[in-house]
Amino acid sequence: MGLQKHSTILADTVEQLSDEASYKQLFHAYRDEEALPSGEVLKEIVDLCRSILFPGYYGNARISKQTIRFQTGVNIEMLHERLSGQIYAGLCFADSSCTACPEEKISEQAKRLSEAFIKTLPEIREILATDAEATFNGDPAAQNVGEVIFCYPGFRAIVGYRIAHRLYSLGVPFIPRMITEMAHSETGIDIHPGATIGHSFSIDHGTGTVIGETSVIGNSVRIFQGVSLAGEKLPPDENGQTIRGVARHPILEDDVTVYSNSTLIGRIRVGKGATICGNVWIAQDVPAGMVITQNNALR
Incomplete structure (x- = not known):
């Protein structure tokens, strides 16, 4: 009797979970030969990018000046193949209304996007060199730049962001966000791939740092752990829907420093050379060169 009751419970649960009304917005119908982007393969892609950008620190530890051209060529070929496949999956997943997918056309688009990304790797390396420096x-605790590249979570998160942002700028769907969320899980630092960040950027410690989608950060900006560049909550549109695609996060001009656990919210502007001390909430513009503390504002 107990076994029969147990079977009934399971059968009833299956029926409830199979009711279309319960999964309507949570279900993805696969098309022939289509797969979702793979977190496991994207991790391999990020690792390949690291080994290309920082030879000797990641990937083949035996790489030398004599073998770097060969090893880089091998890695680039692998990156192109795997990234093309993941971009293809992302493009198919994003085009949910497509019922007769022109596979060859989308495959060629994925390859072109992969090539366009790979073409920018020298530029990405150049800007990451400024971030590491x-x-x-x-x-003062860092012994050398190598320690930063190999050990520092803030720099690791920035690398993930630089890769993801370039893919985001090329219009690649889903994959950029997946890459930054992987870095978020690994480091505790959450940078949206849509944020715009200049050169010589550093995140000290970094745990709990959040940089929102429409944030704009200038050159030589330094932020600490727990800093949040947050978006203001906008009123709904005339249909009661959430407004999207509106600039709603802070702008930090060049040479700004934001110390730990401070929150900057809304489309405010922090002027060049300003300093935001720890544990403050800022919801209005900060003039250039100003020092903001919990108790006062000093020029």
Whole structure:
């Protein structure tokens, strides 16, 4: 009797979970030969990017000046193949209204996007070099730039962001957010791939740091753990729907420093060279060069 009751409970649960009304917005119908982007493969892609950008620190530890051209060529070929496949999956997933997917067309688009990303790797390396140097210069505890590249979670999160932002700028769907969320899980630092960040950027410690989608950060900006560049909550549109695609996060001009656990909210502007001390809530513009503390504002 107990076994029969147990079977009935299971059968009833299956019926409830199979009711279309219960899964309507939570269900993805696969098309022939289509797969969702893979977190496991994207991790391999990020690792390949790291090994290309920082030879010797990641990937083949035996790489030398004599073998770097060969090893880089091998890694680039692998990156192109795997990234093309993941972009293809992302494009198919994003086009939910497509019922007769022109596979060859989308496959070619994915390959072109992959090539466009790979073409920018020298530029990404160049800007990451400024980020590594800024992190080293800002932290007396760092022994050398190599320690920053290999050990620092703030720099690791910035690398993930730089890769994801370039894919985001190319219009690649889903994958950029997946990459920054992987870095978020790994480091506790949440940077939206849509944020715009200049060169020589550093995040000290970093746990709990949040940088929202429409944030704009200038050059030589330094932020600490627990800092939140948050978006203001906008009123709904005339149909009661959430308004999207509106600039709603802060702008930090060049040479700004924001210390730990401070929250900057809304489309405010923090002027060049300003300093935001720890544990403050800022919801209005800050003039250039000003120092903001809990108790006062000093020029």
